[in-house]
Amino acid sequence: MQKVQETAEKIRTMEIRGAGRIAKAAAEAIRDYAAGLDVTSMEEFSAKIREVSDFLISTRPTAVSLPNAVKLASKYSSGNVEDARQEIITNANLFIERADRALGKIGKIGSRRIRDGDVIMTHCNSHAALSIITTAFEDGKNISVYSTESRPRCQGLLTIQHLNDFGIPTTLIVDSAVRYYMKDVDKVIVGADAIAANGALVNKIGTSQLALAAHEARKSFMVAAETFKFSPSTIVGNPIEIEERDAEEVIDPAVLKELSHVQVKNPAFDFTPAEYIDMIVTDIGIIPPAMAYTVIKEHLGWELGEI
Numbered sequence: 193m194q195k196v197q198e199t200a201e202k203i204r205t206m207e208i209r210g211a212g213r214i215a216k217a218a219a220e221a222i223r224d225y226a227a228g229l230d231v232t233s234m235e236e237f238s239a240k241i242r243e244v245s246d247f248l249i250s251t252r253p254t255a256v257s258l259p260n261a262v263k264l265a266s267k268y269s270s271g272n273v274e275d276a277r278q279e280i281i282t283n284a285n286l287f288i289e290r291a292d293r294a295l296g297k298i299g300k301i302g303s304r305r306i307r308d309g310d311v312i313m314t315h316c317n318s319h320a321a322l323s324i325i326t327t328a329f330e331d332g333k334n335i336s337v338y339s340t341e342s343r344p345r346c347q348g349l350l351t352i353q354h355l356n357d358f359g360i361p362t363t364l365i366v367d368s369a370v371r372y373y374m375k376d377v378d379k380v381i382v383g384a385d386a387i388a389a390n391g392a393l394v395n396k397i398g399t400s401q402l403a404l405a406a407h408e409a410r411k412s413f414m415v416a417a418e419t420f421k422f423s424p425s426t427i428v429g430n431p432i433e434i435e436e437r438d439a440e441e442v443i444d445p446a447v448l449k450e451l452s453h454v455q456v457k458n459p460a461f462d463f464t465p466a467e468y469i470d471m472i473v474t475d476i477g478i479i480p481p482a483m484a485y486t487v488i489k490e491h492l493g494w495e496l497g498e499i
């Protein structure tokens with residue numbers, strides 16, 4: 193349980209972050225927990241796995257990759273402890289391998305849509321979006337990138353470091369400069385924390401402003417998302433919860449304490465409606481947002497009765 197608690201804490205504090213990495217870390221934690229679980233009865237085994245699964249899922253509410261990963265990794269059908277343990281180890285490893293392969297596929301597929309000379313804008317720090325950008329660059333395309341700062345956690349600083357390591361010409365801008373620079377941009381590429389059954393995107397706060405500005409300037413808006421970022425529970429009407437994080441990420445608590453009439457809101461994500469999205473680059477190909485329902489049904493293998 194100690195490793196599970198450590199992983200959960202790292203996800204909560206964002207030491208482990210990015211929807212894909214959170215998913216892989218959760219699958220690893222379940223796998224290692226199942227491998228070391230010392231129980232004699234199947235009832236005990238099931239109860240412990242359920243408890244750990246629920247605990248990991250509770251760490252961050254928005255990225256659907258987390259419950260999807262936990263559900264896929266902790267799947268077993270055997271009624272015998274040793275076999276069920278092996279099933280979880282196998283399923284978790286399969287999930288992790290699939291997640292790694294997905295990033296490569298998204299990079300390959302998405303990069304075909306990047307033209308020589310393209311100027312790309314990205315937001316926050318998405319490994320899936322960066323896979324497209326770096327693959328295009330490694331294919332010899334002469335591209336450059338505008339990267340937003342992504343307040344308050346400033347994940348944009350991770351993005352510029354990564355792009356700089358590849359030697360990709362990059363401009364860091366503050367979030368409020370998105371519309372100002374959109375005229376210079378050819379394509380916007382962002383990641384996803386969740387995609388609803390109606391094709392709406394949930395991603396880092398401010399993403400919908402990039403989408404609006406891109407729409408106004410007739411620039412292409414591309415989302416990079418593994419199939420495990422699609423949300424099955426939205427099919428049965430559950431809304432995606434937007435994580436509200438601490439005020440101290442935005443303002444020094446000592447300063448805030450003196451401002452008795454001021455409150456701080458710090459939502460970590462926002463919604464971008466499907467009509468602002470030109471395409472979603474997934475590991476099973478490029479799809480329009482309207483195909484989100486099909487991805488959930490056919491590629492995540494969820495049955496309505498299970499939700």
Ligand SMILES: O=P(O)(O)OC[C@H]1O[C@H](OP(=O)(O)O)[C@H](O)[C@@H]1O
Binds near residue numbers: 317318382384460
């Ligand atoms: O899975 P990858 O593409 O890396 O990231 C997907 C999304 O996860 C991140 O959330 P946070 O920084 O963990 O809150 C960002 O919103 C990013 O776009």
